[in-house]
Amino acid sequence: MTVSAPFSALRILKEGLTGNTGWTRHWRDPAPKAAYDAIVIGGGGHGLATAYYLAKNHGLTNVAVLEKGHLGSGNIGRNTTIVRANYFLPGNSEFYSHSLKLWEGMEADLNYNVMHSQRGLINLFHSDGQRDAFVRRGNAMINQGDDAILLDRDGVRAILPYLDFDNTRFPIFGGLLHPRGGTARHDAVAWGYARGADRRGVDLIQNCEVTGIDIADGRVTGVQTTRGAIAAPKVAIVVAGRSSQVAAMAGLRLPIESHVLQAFVTEGLKPVINHVISFGMGHFYISQSDKGGLVFGGDIDFYPSYASRGNLPMIEHVMEAGMTLMPMIGRARVLRSWGGIMDMSPDGSPIIDKSPIDGLFLNCGWNYGGFKAVPASGYCLAHLMATGQPHPVAAGFRLDRFATGRGIIDEEGTGSQHNLH
Numbered sequence: 001m002t003v004s005a006p007f008s009a010l011r012i013l014k015e016g017l018t019g020n021t022g023w024t025r026h027w028r029d030p031a032p033k034a035a036y037d038a039i040v041i042g043g044g045g046h047g048l049a050t051a052y053y054l055a056k057n058h059g060l061t062n063v064a065v066l067e068k069g070h071l072g073s074g075n076i077g078r079n080t081t082i083v084r085a086n087y088f089l090p091g092n093s094e095f096y097s098h099s100l101k102l103w104e105g106m107e108a109d110l111n112y113n114v115m116h117s118q119r120g121l122i123n124l125f126h127s128d129g130q131r132d133a134f135v136r137r138g139n140a141m142i143n144q145g146d147d148a149i150l151l152d153r154d155g156v157r158a159i160l161p162y163l164d165f166d167n168t169r170f171p172i173f174g175g176l177l178h179p180r181g182g183t184a185r186h187d188a189v190a191w192g193y194a195r196g197a198d199r200r201g202v203d204l205i206q207n208c209e210v211t212g213i214d215i216a217d218g219r220v221t222g223v224q225t226t227r228g229a230i231a232a233p234k235v236a237i238v239v240a241g242r243s244s245q246v247a248a249m250a251g252l253r254l255p256i257e258s259h260v261l262q263a264f265v266t267e268g269l270k271p272v273i274n275h276v277i278s279f280g281m282g283h284f285y286i287s288q289s290d291k292g293g294l295v296f297g298g299d300i301d302f303y304p305s306y307a308s309r310g311n312l313p314m315i316e317h318v319m320e321a322g323m324t325l326m327p328m329i330g331r332a333r334v335l336r337s338w339g340g341i342m343d344m345s346p347d348g349s350p351i352i353d354k355s356p357i358d359g360l361f362l363n364c365g366w367n368y369g370g371f372k373a374v375p376a377s378g379y380c381l382a383h384l385m386a387t388g389q390p391h392p393v394a395a396g397f398r399l400d401r402f403a404t405g406r407g408i409i410d411e412e413g414t415g416s417q418h419n420l421h
């Protein structure tokens with residue numbers, strides 16, 4: 001197997017001085033083998049991270065990732081790149097805390113620059129009641145070992161002077177600062193995990209759509225694909241917005257609805273927003289990319305759909321929220337908008353679990369927060385596939401909680417409504 005030499009400052013210098021002729025492909029382009037020890041369906045962030053940790057942590061390298069398009073063509077390359085560990089409820093709290101620690105070691109671990117930037121995340125509050133809720137959240141974050149600082153109105157104004165503090169309807173009372181929160185370059189995360197998995201011997205097979213799941217005597221035996229049948233005793237479905245469709249190939253009906261979420265980017269501007277800001281009275285969040293574009297988004301389109309183009313009413317809603325929060329944004333020109341298909345679960349929390357079919361594993365229900373989960377999700381699914389036991393920080397993400405009602409992790413407190421999480 002040919003693998004490229006590790007990246008280093010010395011190597012960049014050498015390549016720069018010798019015409020950049022020594023760089024090699026990040027990963028191979030192998031033909032699928034007839035059989036593997038494990039198959040991961042889906043070459044997004046979660047699938048690639050799963051393959052990486054199967055190889056790195058558990059020595060399982062006879063593994064294939066099957067991707068119907070190209071690696072990183074799904075939501076991993078479409079999100080607004082926010083990384084945080086500011087969850088309130090047990091179940092989520094320890095999982096996202098673990099994930100943030102993996103983010104903090106990711107670049108050294110993968111030998112890859114994912115541009116992880118801990119620029120701080122500020123969640124704004126606009127009433128006394130919301131302040132109380134954020135105080136509780138901040139205390140939970142600190143108890144979990146993460147960081148949280150409560151800012152009053154002047155504290156926020158000192159950092160974000162351009163916000164509309166005296167908006168008649170949504171005046172800003174203060175904010176909860178999460179200094180370790182921030183952003184990362186989304187597709188670089190996919191590329192980094194892909195390269196890391198490939199270097200350990202994992203086959204990354206693109207343009208290979210799974211069209212059927214083979215089952216015999218209650219056990220998975222492999223998959224049917226557009227590039228032929230591939231056998232494996234372990235198969236993981238890690239396909240985000242397509243989870244229900246792929247699980248249906250195994251005769252499973254998942255408690256997942258697919259909804260479109262849109263995002264927007266403006267023309268490049270000089271540095272103006274140095275944090276991630278989240279508006280507490282509408283679903284609106286914004287940061288500035290290293291290229292200068294303001295990257296922002298809002299809520300899902302509210303009805304189930306597999307169309308990733310998005311609709312105009314939500315665009316209008318997001319623009320209104322942006323103008324309410326920071327009127328100066330009206331001067332910026334929107335360059336592009338796009339959508340991604342979100343796997344919404346009934347309680348807004350994910351599923352990392354075995355399925356009722358032996359050897360078939362599920363990883364889904366990431367709603368619109370699955371980017372920050374990528375490292376821990378892959379880490380924990382790999383643990384489950386290799387050992388047969390859930391990793392302790394993901395033990396709450398059970399499939400049967402939706403059948404029994406026990407162990408529901410409803411962070412938003414909105415009840416069993418996929419579109420409200």
Ligand SMILES: Cc1cc2nc3c(=O)[nH]c(=O)nc-3n(C[C@H](O)[C@H](O)[C@H](O)COP(=O)(O)OP(=O)(O)OC[C@H]3O[C@@H](n4cnc5c(N)ncnc54)[C@H](O)[C@@H]3O)c2cc1C
Pocket residue numbers: 041042043044045046047066067068069070071072073074075076077078079080081082083208209210211238239240241242246261262263297338339340341342366367368369370371372373
């Ligand atoms: C607009 C937007 C903004 C977001 N903002 C954030 C954010 O700021 N922070 C955050 O934490 N999260 C965010 N998210 C959510 C996050 O991007 C997703 O939860 C996460 O990327 C989903 O996991 P994934 O990366 O594995 O998905 P994907 O990248 O979608 O990977 C799934 C892959 O499966 C493949 N696939 C599907 N069916 C098959 C098949 N039959 N055979 C083979 N392959 C198949 C797809 O082609 C795809 O590549 C956002 C999402 C969107 C759309």
